[in-house]
Amino acid sequence: MIFHAHTRWNRVKERVSLFVTCIVDQVVPKVGIAMTEVLERLGYQVDFPAAQTCCGQPTFNSGYWAAAANVARHFLEVFREADYVVVPSGSCTSMITHHFEDMFKDDARLLEETHRLSPRVWEFSKFLLEVANVDDVGARFDGAVTYHDSCHALRELRIKDGPRRLLSKVQGLTLREMEPAEECCGFGGTFCVKFPEVSGGMGRTKLESIRKTEAGTVVSIDASCLMQIQGVIDRARLPIRTMHLAEVLASR
Amino acid sequence: MAGAPTAGIQKTIDDPRLQLAIYSATGRLVSHRAGSIRADLLPEYQELRTRAHELKRHTIDHLDHYLEQFESNVVAHAGKVIFCRDAQEVADFVLGLAKERHARLIVKSKSMTTEEIDFNERLEHHQLEAVETDLGEYILQLAHQRPYHIVAPALHMTRYDVAEVFTKSLGVEKEVEPENQTKIARAVLREKFLRADIGVTGANFLVADSGAVVVVENEGNARLTSSAPRIHIAIAGIEKVIPRAQDLAVYLNLLGRSATGQPLSVYTSFLSGPRRADDLDGPDEFYVILLDNGRTMLLVDPEKRESLFCIRCGACLNHCPVYRKIGGHNYPWIYSGPIGAIITPQFHGVMQHPWLPFASSLCGACAEVCPVKIDIPKVLLKLRAEVTEAKSREGKGGIERFAFRMFAWMMTHPKIYLPLASIGKKFLPVLPKLGPLGKWASQRELPKPASQSFHKWWADRQVR
Amino acid sequence: MTSREQILTSIRSALGRTAGQSVPPLPQPVLRVPYSDHKALVDTFVQSLEKLAGKAIVVRAAADVVPALAKILEGKRLVASNASYLENCGIRALPNLQTGFTDPAAWREACATADIGITSVDYALASTGTFVMLASQQEARLESLLPPVHIAVFPRSRIVANLDALLGLLPLPAEQTSSMVLITGPSRTADIEQILIRGVHGPGEVYAVIVEEN
Numbered sequence: 001m002i003f004h005a006h007t008r009w010n011r012v013k014e015r016v017s018l019f020v021t022c023i024v025d026q027v028v029p030k031v032g033i034a035m036t037e038v039l040e041r042l043g044y045q046v047d048f049p050a051a052q053t054c055c056g057q058p059t060f061n062s063g064y065w066a067a068a069a070n071v072a073r074h075f076l077e078v079f080r081e082a083d084y085v086v087v088p089s090g091s092c093t094s095m096i097t098h099h100f101e102d103m104f105k106d107d108a109r110l111l112e113e114t115h116r117l118s119p120r121v122w123e124f125s126k127f128l129l130e131v132a133n134v135d136d137v138g139a140r141f142d143g144a145v146t147y148h149d150s151c152h153a154l155r156e157l158r159i160k161d162g163p164r165r166l167l168s169k170v171q172g173l174t175l176r177e178m179e180p181a182e183e184c185c186g187f188g189g190t191f192c193v194k195f196p197e198v199s200g201g202m203g204r205t206k207l208e209s210i211r212k213t214e215a216g217t218v219v220s221i222d223a224s225c226l227m228q229i230q231g232v233i234d235r236a237r238l239p240i241r242t243m244h245l246a247e248v249l250a251s252r
Numbered sequence: 253m254a255g256a257p258t259a260g261i262q263k264t265i266d267d268p269r270l271q272l273a274i275y276s277a278t279g280r281l282v283s284h285r286a287g288s289i290r291a292d293l294l295p296e297y298q299e300l301r302t303r304a305h306e307l308k309r310h311t312i313d314h315l316d317h318y319l320e321q322f323e324s325n326v327v328a329h330a331g332k333v334i335f336c337r338d339a340q341e342v343a344d345f346v347l348g349l350a351k352e353r354h355a356r357l358i359v360k361s362k363s364m365t366t367e368e369i370d371f372n373e374r375l376e377h378h379q380l381e382a383v384e385t386d387l388g389e390y391i392l393q394l395a396h397q398r399p400y401h402i403v404a405p406a407l408h409m410t411r412y413d414v415a416e417v418f419t420k421s422l423g424v425e426k427e428v429e430p431e432n433q434t435k436i437a438r439a440v441l442r443e444k445f446l447r448a449d450i451g452v453t454g455a456n457f458l459v460a461d462s463g464a465v466v467v468v469e470n471e472g473n474a475r476l477t478s479s480a481p482r483i484h485i486a487i488a489g490i491e492k493v494i495p496r497a498q499d500l501a502v503y504l505n506l507l508g509r510s511a512t513g514q515p516l517s518v519y520t521s522f523l524s525g526p527r528r529a530d531d532l533d534g535p536d537e538f539y540v541i542l543l544d545n546g547r548t549m550l551l552v553d554p555e556k557r558e559s560l561f562c563i564r565c566g567a568c569l570n571h572c573p574v575y576r577k578i579g580g581h582n583y584p585w586i587y588s589g590p591i592g593a594i595i596t597p598q599f600h601g602v603m604q605h606p607w608l609p610f611a612s613s614l615c616g617a618c619a620e621v622c623p624v625k626i627d628i629p630k631v632l633l634k635l636r637a638e639v640t641e642a643k644s645r646e647g648k649g650g651i652e653r654f655a656f657r658m659f660a661w662m663m664t665h666p667k668i669y670l671p672l673a674s675i676g677k678k679f680l681p682v683l684p685k686l687g688p689l690g691k692w693a694s695q696r697e698l699p700k701p702a703s704q705s706f707h708k709w710w711a712d713r714q715v716r
Numbered sequence: 717m718t719s720r721e722q723i724l725t726s727i728r729s730a731l732g733r734t735a736g737q738s739v740p741p742l743p744q745p746v747l748r749v750p751y752s753d754h755k756a757l758v759d760t761f762v763q764s765l766e767k768l769a770g771k772a773i774v775v776r777a778a779a780d781v782v783p784a785l786a787k788i789l790e791g792k793r794l795v796a797s798n799a800s801y802l803e804n805c806g807i808r809a810l811p812n813l814q815t816g817f818t819d820p821a822a823w824r825e826a827c828a829t830a831d832i833g834i835t836s837v838d839y840a841l842a843s844t845g846t847f848v849m850l851a852s853q854q855e856a857r858l859e860s861l862l863p864p865v866h867i868a869v870f871p872r873s874r875i876v877a878n879l880d881a882l883l884g885l886l887p888l889p890a891e892q893t894s895s896m897v898l899i900t901g902p903s904r905t906a907d908i909e910q911i912l913i914r915g916v917h918g919p920g921e922v923y924a925v926i927v928e929e930n
Binding site: 273276277280296303307310313314315316317318319320325329335336337341385386387388391404405406407409410411414430431433434437438441442445446459461462463464470471472473475476479480490495496497498499500501502504505512514515516517518519520521522523524525526527528530531532533534538542544548549551552 | 861896897911913917
């Protein structure tokens with residue numbers, strides 16, 4: 001029998017570095033904890049470079065590219081030696097893999113560093129499916145969930161079927177698709193506070209789609225979307241909860 | 253955000269009837285489009301988009317060449333080309349021609365370009381009657397309103413609104429059935445078509461190798477406008493040119509589907525020059541006005557130049573969650589939705605409406621459906637950087653700039669940021685709901701930040 | 717400087733080009749023609765037109781056209797183009813029909829007062845149920861536009877698969893005509909409450925009579 005280096009039964013302790021993102025770090029660390037559990041369960045040696053902070057997306061999206069470039073440079077430094085960087089967020093991942101280079105157009109060295117690091121930066125669900133080569137992590141979660149397609153993950157990273165495949169392998173879990181699943185939740189970074197009435201309106205439209213599924217839980221791969229959705233749910237005083245995919249996959 | 257039409261936006265969001273009208277009309281267009289580009293019906297859809305983008309890139313990158321080729325072919329078929337720098341030059345030309353020909357009545361088919369230059373208003377002051385003939389535009393003209401959507405101009409109006417407009421402007425008895433309202437308009441406008449001296453159309457495409465204008469429509473009013481009066485004037489932005497008639501295979505296969513889900517719109521007219529010797533009908537004179545009005549400015553930045561690729565299908569509007577909430581009238585110019593958001597700042601200057609590029613969650617739905625693959629979010633991001641630079645130069649927006657610089661500084665100094673964050677979080681519940689916190693809380697509950705950060709959890713774990 | 721010169725100069729300056737500078741060659745257009753057998757063309761055309769609430773009548777020979785249309789034409793004011801194919805079908809010889817105009821004003825009046833306009837077509841597109849009409853001595857513009865009903869009579873040999881096929885056959889329409897119109901079904905609008913209404917300005921009813929024999 002030939003054991004593939006990536007099979008969970010005979011994994012050489014490969015090292016993955018977590019980039020938890022500023023939102024997970026400060027607001028929902030449980031997502032990072034869940035991610036750690038799942039990765040360790042799969043046999044990975046998980047490390048967490050403590051100097052990490054942010055990918056710079058809020059600054060970049062607000063038009064302050066020079067300031068954002070500083071944050072991006074810090075990121076490149078912190079993760080320079082990483083074999084894999086695993087991220088519980090589609091938008092932060094695409095910031096690194098798609099937008100760092102926008103800021104470093106005139107800096108050949110930083111551009112080169114970005115191109116060297118980008119292929120090693122993975123959104124969490126993609127890492128599980130395409131690097132770890134697993135779709136069943138032995139999770140159990142009883143109940144009906146609905147899945148929200150985060151915009152950056154969907155359109156910049158083309159993540160659509162992957163998380164659904166992972167959810168389909170969770171014992172006891174029923175997935176109910178909301179219609180439409182691909183509409184923006186309204187977070188949009190600083191958009192949610194620059195145009196709160198529009199953002200709130202978009203969130204409430206999303207809530208309507210969620211309610212129609214009658215699922216008790218909304219799952220996504222982006223904590224920022226979940227923060228927006230939970231905020232709108234709670235304002236409407238509904239007993240629906242939000243969970244990051246990592247938390248579902250860590251459930252036993 | 254400062255300068256944004258917050259009151260107007262709130263009003264639109266709070267109006268359930270209007271929200272339903274916008275959402276269902278755009279929703280219908282979304283689903284029609286999806287039905288028409290299904291993989292079994294149009295397997296080459298993505299390839300067409302790529303080709304459409306590349307052809308436009310080639311044409312726009314060599315625009316002078318193709319405009320000159322277009323011009324010489326129009327002239328070869330006995331037409332005339334008039335280059336106009338701005339709205340005034342267009343008006344001057346049309347008024348001059350009308351005077352020479354003793355024209356009194358002009359019929360117009362739908363053209364966003366003519367709205368852009370306030371064409372009707374400019375002619376009104378000179379005793380020239382200019383009548384819109386597209387049903388939606390005709391209703392809006394009577395109601396003195398701007399179009400609400402690039403393709404469905406009266407999207408926001410109900411049949412009762414239309415009935416009121418007709419009774420008030422035409423003196424007819426109140427009629428609320430759309431079928432009969434259409435009959436009323438048809439009868440009024442038929443008489444205008446047959447009496448008009450000049451017909452003014454837009455052009456969806458200007459075909460360089462043929463000297464032809466292509467006009468796409470569903471009602472038949474553009475055909476009547478370009479066939480019945482003795483003079484036909486087509487007014488088009490310089491960016492509308494495509495190299496060859498055969499390139500229409502790419503653009504026409506995309507346009508109808510992207511706009512309304514129709515593989516081909518009802519009428520596609522390919523018009524070159526006035527009537528020929530043996531023709532029984534058609535105009536005696538044929539003019540094409542090539543309008544700049546600032547388009548040459550949009551050519552300058554190669555990274556934003558693709559904003560000129562637009563074929564005005566409206567798909568980006570239909571898929572935009574922001575447009576679907578705020579509607580067409582809250583945008584500052586006649587071009588609304590995502591395309592409006594990127595071209596308005598480029599035509600008017602970013603500081604005219606500095607909020608506009610920020611009125612987007614950057615969801616990317618627009619870029620996904622754009623038939624010519626304009627990367628709208630990329631252009632929005634570039635415009636945001638231009639806004640902050642302009643604000644900096646003008647000494648504005650200092651507080652926000654300081655806040656983001658501070659944020660960035662914190663994020664590069666974790667040894668200071670991390671302890672500050674854990675202290676700061678404790679004060680979150682008692683902080684006054686000012687600034688961003690208040691804005692968040694106006695629409696949804698605040699999250700309860702965790703008592704210890706992931707950093708702390710990890711550090712503790714290492715110790716154990 | 718004229719406006720023309722100023723605009724062209726601005727364009728060149730923005731693009732970094734000089735007057736008369738050459739242009740790299742374009743890739744050849746890709747035209748997709750999915751099928752071409754006669755049965756497929758007729759059947760597909762009929763299906764496509766009927767999807768748009770147009771009506772298609774298929775007859776075997778030119779002599780069958782007039783009988784097939786008898787009921788529809790009865791008691792109506794008719795105007796027809798000078799298309800020679802309509803001659804072949806005996807349409808132009810119908811008693812209550814006006815045709816053979818040479819005076820534009822009389823022609824316009826006839827079209828404006830007719831109930832039905834009858835034409836042939838230069839081509840028909842099967843994939844979309846489209847009539848392609850080129851203005852010429854044989855076909856004008858207004859007879860397929862002003863009357864509320866349009867009937868197009870043509871042999872099946874004029875049907876091609878789609879727009880791509882048409883552009884393959886006719887790469888430079890402007891060489892042939894001042895007006896090539898693609899007519900795809902009856903005139904329509906959804907401008908009021910998104911409700912579909914037919915016959916806004918152009919004909920609300922459209923018929924195709926397809927003759928199978930050559």
